Amino acid sequence: MTADELKRLAAARALEEVRDGMIVGLGTGSTARHFVELLGERVRAGLSVTGIPTSEATRADAERCGVPLGDVDAVVRLDLTVDGADEIDPELRLIKGGGGALLREKVIASASNRMIVIADESKWVKTLGAFALPIEVVPFGIAATGAAVTQALRVCGAAGPFALRQTRDGHAFVTDGGHWILDARLGRIDHPERLAASLNAIPGVVEHGLFLDLATAVILAGADGIRFVERRGRRAEGALA
Numbered sequence: 506m507t508a509d510e511l512k513r514l515a516a517a518r519a520l521e522e523v524r525d526g527m528i529v530g531l532g533t534g535s536t537a538r539h540f541v542e543l544l545g546e547r548v549r550a551g552l553s554v555t556g557i558p559t560s561e562a563t564r565a566d567a568e569r570c571g572v573p574l575g576d577v578d579a580v581v582r583l584d585l586t587v588d589g590a591d592e593i594d595p596e597l598r599l600i601k602g603g604g605g606a607l608l609r610e611k612v613i614a615s616a617s618n619r620m621i622v623i624a625d626e627s628k629w630v631k632t633l634g635a636f637a638l639p640i641e642v643v644p645f646g647i648a649a650t651g652a653a654v655t656q657a658l659r660v661c662g663a664a665g666p667f668a669l670r671q672t673r674d675g676h677a678f679v680t681d682g683g684h685w686i687l688d689a690r691l692g693r694i695d696h697p698e699r700l701a702a703s704l705n706a707i708p709g710v711v712e713h714g715l716f717l718d719l720a721t722a723v724i725l726a727g728a729d730g731i732r733f734v735e736r737r738g739r740r741a742e743g744a745l746a
């Protein structure tokens with residue numbers, strides 16, 4: 506099975522968690538797109554849900570698939586968010602933001618009663634950090650913010666180079682919120698909580714791709730089938746080694 510087929514399998518399993526009348530956060534990326542498409546099929550079959558997209562790309566997908574959308578500015582709490590991830594560790598800590606949607610994704614996940622992450626098994630890692638950590642920054646004062654990020658990484662024992670994310674034509678990639686992204690190639694992040702706190706303390710940093718204490722479950726699709734991993738305590742139950 507291809508990675509894309511596994512992503513669709515995980516998305517289909519997540520659909521089983523959706524109930525009539527729910528307000529559902531719609532993640533961003535290739536895996537979340539499968540979920541939006543499948544949700545659209547269920548809506549056409551009579552399911553009633555209100556979707557809240559986490560990016561303009563997902564908004565367009567949801568509209569194309571006929572998923573009714575709510576007004577994000579009027580929603581206080583969501584029942585469920587279903588989203589992909591770039592890396593997932595055994596404590597269900599995540600790196601997200603490969604597609605640049607981390608800020609809106611985190612806002613929506615934080616306002617959700619449950620966050621279910623859907624992924625093919627290649628996203629499961631023992632230690633976070635092989636995937637470059639996206640750090641969303643305001644363009645204003647980028648040199649000073651970059652220096653503060655360097656210092657924060659060093660203090661947290663996660664020193665590594667970072668680069669401004671660029672589009673194919675060489676311009677700075679701009680997020681839906683009008684910010685830039687620094688991708689930090691750290692190799693491994695031994696203390697994600699400490700690093701998250703240090704990055705949060707930098708005024709020019711809007712958000713970062715460490716999603717800690719947000720995912721309540723992960724649906725992992727692999728060669729051996731689907732695994733539903735729930736986070737009950739500190740360590741996820743049913744986690745892979």
Ligand SMILES: O=C[C@H](O)[C@H](O)[C@H](O)COP(=O)(O)O
Binds near residue numbers: 590603
């Ligand atoms: O900004 C993008 C998101 O965090 C995505 O959910 C993440 O990059 C995973 O994307 P994909 O499902 O395409 O691997």
